[in-house]
Structures are given as C-alpha cells and as structure tokens.
Amino acid sequence: MAAPILVTGAAGFIGMHTAERLLDRGETVIGVDNFNDYYDPALKDARAARLEAREGFTMVRADIADHERMLALVRDHGVERIVHLAAQAGVRYSIENPFAYERSNLAGHLSMLEAARHNGVKHLVYASSSSVYGDRPLEGSGFREDDPTTDPVSLYAATKRSCELLSQSYAKLYGFPQSGLRFFTVYGPWGRPDMAYFSFTRKIARGEAIEVYGEGEMARDFTYIDDIVDGIVGVLDHPPAQGGHEIYNIGDSSPVGLMEMITTLEDALGAEADKVMRPMQPGDVTATYADVSKLNALTGYKPKVTLAEGLPRFVKWWRGYENG
Template identity: 80%
Template sequence: MTVIVTGAAGFVGMHVAERLLQRGETVIGVDEFNAYYDVALKDLRAERLAKHTAFRMVRADIADAEAMHELVRSSGAKRVVHLAAQAGVRYSIDNPFAYQRSNLQGHLSILEACRHNGVEHLVYASSSSVYGNRPLAGEGFREDDPTVSPVSLYAATKRSCELLSQSYASLYGFPQSGLRFFTVYGPMGRPDMAYFSFTEKIMRGDPIEVYGEGRMARDFTYIDDIVDGVVGVLDHPPARGGHEVYNIGDSSPVGLMEMISTLETALGREAVKIMKPMQAGDVTATYADVSKLNALTGYAPRVALAEGLGRFVTWWRDWRGL
C-alpha cells in the first residue's frame, strides 16, 4: 500500500519513511527543502531514502493546494503521514508568516487533498507546546488537559491544526490522529535543537548559552521511540469521523543541566556555560503522559537519554569526519 509522508527530508519524516519502507510499504515523500537549516542535511536524508526502490521524493510546497490535491489523487494513497511544518519556537518571533503559510495553509491544503481523494487515515504532527507553560507537578501532561494558553505563535499554529482536523473529521468523516511530539532527538536530527547546537559549540570550544538559568526540563524522546509511536498510530485509525490526539514522549523529563552533563560525558569534554534568563516563547518543562498511546499500541519508550545521546554523538563524529 502507498503511504504519503510529508516532510520526508526532515528529521522525523525521514525516519518514519524509512521504517515504512523497511516493512514493505511504498512511500511517496514530499518536501520543500527550505533553508530553515542546512539543506545539505536534508539532502543527506533524502539520499538515504532514495536507496529504496519503493521510495519517490516529490519536491513541493505543502501550501500549494492544487499540487497536494493532484499528488494524493494520482498516487491513490489511502494513508497520509503529515509531518511537514515550520518548526521552532524562537524563529516564529521574527518570521511569523512562515508559520501561517506552512503550518496553517499547509495543513489546510493536506486536509482538502485528503477529503477529496478518499484518504482513510491522516496522521499529523502536533506538539507538546500546545500545553503552554506548566510546572512539573508529579504527573505528565494528559491529552484532555487544557490547551488554551499557547506562549508562542508556533504553539498557537499547532493547536489550530488540531482544531482544523477535528472539524474536518466531523464534517467529512475521514479518520484523523494528531501526535503531540515531546522534544525529539537522535542521529540526523535538527541542528537548531539544543543538544545538536551544544555539541557543535562544545567541540569547537565555544561557550554554550543555557537559558532559564538551567532550571528547565524536557521530556527528551529518542527518534526510534517516536517512530514506534507514529507507525503504531498509523496502523490504528479511529472509527469513521473520529479524531484522536496522542502524546508521544519518553514520559521521563530530564533537567537541562542533567542533559548537558550527559552530553559532556558522551563528548568527553566539558562545556563553558553562560547562564541566561528564559527566552520569549519558551516553556519551563514538558512531561508526557503516554498512557493513551500505550493502551492503543503498546507504546513504551526504550532508549534512555545516555544511550540516545551516545548514538547521536557517534553519528555526529562520523558526519563531521572526526
């Protein structure tokens, strides 16, 4: 069966597409290859996927509604994994219209393409940022917790996408599943993420800026565990007209200073740290309650932070030729 994966040259998209190919699916990838970060890394991911004969990459903008409609129609795909989006909280402060086009217009284009072409299950990326700025309180964020106070434009667009999908599922009957990702990391990851940029700076001998004065915590989730959740949800669509949202995280938040210490151990170097206050749009902590996803698919994260960062560092050294 053919599956369309948008954002296939992205971090999560490439790994999801690869898993689907490995289990025998035909995959059509869609990616714009924009310059939000080094396009060479996107090219590297695309080259890895191109080794599979059952893969085809389409270079297109998801906000182009006509192109998306024609792609879904001509492919005959009945399942779509929509992971393309403009990422990044801080980038949204200076570039708000990039989020309007990619996250809102792009999501609507995908919804229209799916509803007019008989797609049987749309799985799409949301974000833990929809929960707003919440302190850790001894238990994880649950899918039925309030999501009415986004602290960044990025978060607001992701919550808006959930509402758009809820309305389309109700109006037009095709099942949809939204995935709230919690701080994904691992080999071939995004250079704008803290663990990646810290690695680059530590190995150059440059200081790292530690925001929130190190008091933040994140539910760092290894890429293989994320892929387990995405593919598991894809295989379990809601009933016709249904729309479900699931957390996908490690369910074990780690303090920022602990993450840095773990990374220092993996690199064999100590970071020079400059402590900074919280930045606009940041949240203090994230913590996924994954019981809903576990009940559906048996999802259970397996890769601890020390192991996952060790794998990332091994990949990074090879990528940089060190």
C-alpha cells in the same frame, strides 16, 4: 499491492526516520518536502539521498501549501494513508518570521486536509506539539491530552493547536479518520541543528561557550527518534473509527533537567562545556512531561531508549556526519 503512503516533511528529521521504517516493512512511500533553508539544506539533501537510494521510495520537491499540487499528488498515486509531518518548526523563529508559520503550518495543514477529503484517504496522521500545553509546572503524572490548551506562549504553539482544531472540524464535517500526535522533545541521529542538544554538541566539541537559557532550570521530556517512530507507525496502524479524530501524546514520560542533559552530553563527548547562564527566552516553556497512557493503551507504546543511551548514539552519528 498496497497503496503508497504519503509522508510530508520526508527530508526532515522525523520524516526521514518514519519513511525508512515504513520502507523496512515493505511499504511504498512517496515523500514530499520543500527543502527550505530554515537550517542547512545540505542535511536535508543528505537525508533525502538515503531515502532515494531505497527501492519503493519517491521524493517530490513541493510546497505542501500548494493545495492543487497536493490534491493531484494524492489523487494520481492513489494514496490512502498520509503521515503529515511537514511544518515550519521552532519556537523562537516564529517570533522573527511569523508568516512562515502561517503558510507551512496553517495553509499547509489545510491543504493536506483538502487532499484527504477529496480523495477518500482512510487515515491522516499529523504532527502536533507539546507546546500546545503552554508553560506549566511539572506535576503529577505528566501532561494529559484532555488538559487545557488555551494559553499558548508562542505563535508556533498557536498554529499547532489551530491545526488540531482544523482537523477536528474536518473529521466532523467529512468523516475521514485522523490522529494528531503531540511530540515532546525529539532527539537522535540525523536530528535538527537548531535543537539545543545538536548545537551544544557542535560548540562543546569546538571549545566554544554554550548559552544555557532559563538559568539551567528547564526540563524536557527528551524522546529518542526510534521510540517516536514506534509511536507514529503504531498510530498509523490503528485509525479511529470513521469520522473519529484522536490526539495522542508521544514522548518519553520521564523529563530530564537541562543541566543533566548537558552533563550527559559532556560525558559522551569527553569534554566539559563552558556554560554561560541566560534567562528564559520569549516563547520558551519551563518544562514538558508527557503522559503516554492513551498511546500505550492503543499501541503498547513504551519508550525504550534512555538519554544516557541515546545521546552517545547521536554523538557517534554527528562525528561521522561532520567528518564525512
């Protein structure tokens, strides 16, 4: 029987979907999450309940920054592959609570590196972020992995770039393969309530005004969750050579303006939004745009779900969840 796969942040949005996909193909999965209250823990509990109902899944409630516990968890279960998705998310929240990012993102990442190093882990796949590219205009064919990442505009972005550098040093020092994934805006059923599309859905449905930052001029490379999981699992199955550390963009590669996203959401909800235009907020970037050619070359990755298809799927899930 294959060794179990450890998925950190398993009660999170991307973590739950990744764990489900791995279970679907017959893997044994150990999930780790600390169920913090950055957003409503009831949603995390509901995600966890879905997973815990599945054969082959075990949830461990723990803080990934507890390095001794992570070391023991990987050792005792004979884990050989780790999908490390746990982190303190959110650009704006990093301005208000910087030390949450120091613990979850920096200490947490180092904890997983140490657990992998001391237990002969064969592949560590971890979550980075498109925010490492800083604030830059839309141009050419999108942001490339070898573009400069020296000008983060938020602490969140700085911690994510720091995690990449930590991984690079550990790959050189200790030789276990690692793959970092720079996620572009992810959306879909079971998503995060702090994301714009989710909060807009709630407010539009309730007849409340929505605040549109950046005067509506921002654009995002919205990527549906199923496409994201395709990329994660594809990378997990294609580790770099021993001692290798690779970074991949994982996005839709077709940015959509914020106003177009709102219009698509209005159509899905059958209601018009009362929009209040606001200037850019500290830490935000104007646009994100993924060049995914490197990931495509490795795994054949090609996003399938457009925003016009994905947002109605989210709205259908949201109505069921809200009324459940």
